[in-house]
Amino acid sequence: MNIQDLLAPEVMILDLQATTKRAALKEIIASLYNAGKIRDEQEFLEGILAREAQTTTGLGEGIAMPHSKNAAVITPTIAFARSGKGVDYDSLDGQPVELFFMIAVPTDANDTHLQALANLSRYLLQDGFMAKLKTAPTSEAVWDLFAGDEVPTTLGSHVAADAPYLVAVTACTTGIAHTYMAEEALKKEAEKLGVHIKVETNGASGVGNRLTPEDIANAQGVIVAADKKVEMQRFDGKRLIKRPVADGIRKPDELIDLALQDGAPVFHAAGDETPSDNHAQDLSIGKAFYQHLMSGVSSMLPFVFGGGIAIALAFLIDQSLGVAHDQLASLGTYHAIAALFKQIGGAAFGFMLPVLAGYIAY
Numbered sequence: 001m002n003i004q005d006l007l008a009p010e011v012m013i014l015d016l017q018a019t020t021k022r023a024a025l026k027e028i029i030a031s032l033y034n035a036g037k038i039r040d041e042q043e044f045l046e047g048i049l050a051r052e053a054q055t056t057t058g059l060g061e062g063i064a065m066p067h068s069k070n071a072a073v074i075t076p077t078i079a080f081a082r083s084g085k086g087v088d089y090d091s092l093d094g095q096p097v098e099l100f101f102m103i104a105v106p107t108d109a110n111d112t113h114l115q116a117l118a119n120l121s122r123y124l125l126q127d128g129f130m131a132k133l134k135t136a137p138t139s140e141a142v143w144d145l146f147a148g149d150e151v152p153t154t155l156g157s158h159v160a161a162d163a164p165y166l167v168a169v170t171a172c173t174t175g176i177a178h179t180y181m182a183e184e185a186l187k188k189e190a191e192k193l194g195v196h197i198k199v200e201t202n203g204a205s206g207v208g209n210r211l212t213p214e215d216i217a218n219a220q221g222v223i224v225a226a227d228k229k230v231e232m233q234r235f236d237g238k239r240l241i242k243r244p245v246a247d248g249i250r251k252p253d254e255l256i257d258l259a260l261q262d263g264a265p266v267f268h269a270a271g272d273e274t275p276s277d278n279h280a281q282d283l284s285i286g287k288a289f290y291q292h293l294m295s296g297v298s299s300m301l302p303f304v305f306g307g308g309i310a311i312a313l314a315f316l317i318d319q320s321l322g323v324a325h326d327q328l329a330s331l332g333t334y335h336a337i338a339a340l341f342k343q344i345g346g347a348a349f350g351f352m353l354p355v356l357a358g359y360i361a362y
Contacts, residue, residue: 003119003146006078006103009139011035013081016100024087025049025066036074037214039105043072043305050301054173054294055227058091060250063124065177069104071305077104078120080142082134092246099133103177107302112227120146121180125188164195167211167219168257171226172204172245173298179203182225182248189252195260208219216285221259223248223268228295229362232269239264296360300352307348314342 009032018024025048026041033041047068051057058064064087079102086096101120123129123146136142168186172178183199190197198215201208213234216222221239224230225248241258248255258264317338318331333339 003078003123004143006076007080007143007146008035008037008077011037011077011079012139012142013079014139014142016081016083016087018083018087019085020087021087024081024083024097024100025102026091028081028100030081031081032077032102032104035066037077037079038070038072039074044068044070044104045070045328046305054298055246056090056092058089058097059178059181060091060093060095062086062095062098063101064089064091064097064099065103067177068107069105069107071107073104073106076106076109078102079104085144092250099130117214121184122176124143125184138238159191159194159196164220164260165218166190166195166197166223166256167215168197168199168223168248169202169226169230170199170245170248171228171230173227173294178245178249182245185249185252186223186225186255189256191242193256194254195256197256197357202226202228223255223259225255227291229292230325232267235267236269238267238278240267241265257283257346292360295362296356296358299359300356301350303351303355307345307352310341310345310348316346317341338349
């Protein structure tokens, strides 16, 4: 599956009218709904907003990638939208967003779309590619820009054989957009700086391009750009820089420079897993708490959505079939089928706290 398999010209918006973040999201979602790509606008919007609550998908440089793996999605789709005025989106760099790529994925989808999303990151990081997107006259012209199964790349071809070698790990809470954007940003910057780098992605499909013990042993330093827990013990004794995944996207040059410095902090697995020195932006107690909390919340959300939908169906069934006036207090459990949905919803809600606690602990 390549980008063109997901990028649908019929849902593209080349002149987005919205001027606020929420309005922009709703306008793009309406386009998906009108094209038959999703079955419920409100359900999908709630999924998008839940992802935004974790951390903004405004990646900077005028790009936003709102995304959700959601039961309302019928067909995996990337909806492209372009704003001439820019939208205040709470982006990582504080700048307005001009180019939107809304990623809609069904909850039962396989992982073939993830490689396409990784390729999308490679396209967007190509010099001059965003300018082409901003000036493409038609939806078909935008679609044509993403020709081919994979972006041609020469990364590493101009780096000397004896150049410094680094390894890196990228990961975000959902493992879709930020993970692969950070991977490509680090690769591109390493090429520019004359440094060899191997990047492991902890994405929604699992671990990609896994670092081997030999890779780690040969590396002069390690970069971990992640918003969730990754396997850290293997880096014991290595110089290591640990930052949020957003820094992997926006500050790859800084991370590479810090990882190569002789004074870079050395990671010790037996102690605190976060290295510290005067140069690195270590995770504060608040940021560490946020990171662990988001790992739990992202795993808990399916139970929240599923339980809420089941309980809503219970009330809908009783309202449709009718409830005796003196039994209104039993609304949602009056009929047997409604009571069953109410019980299922209650059970799902009952899993919320155990799942939240378990994944925070993980």
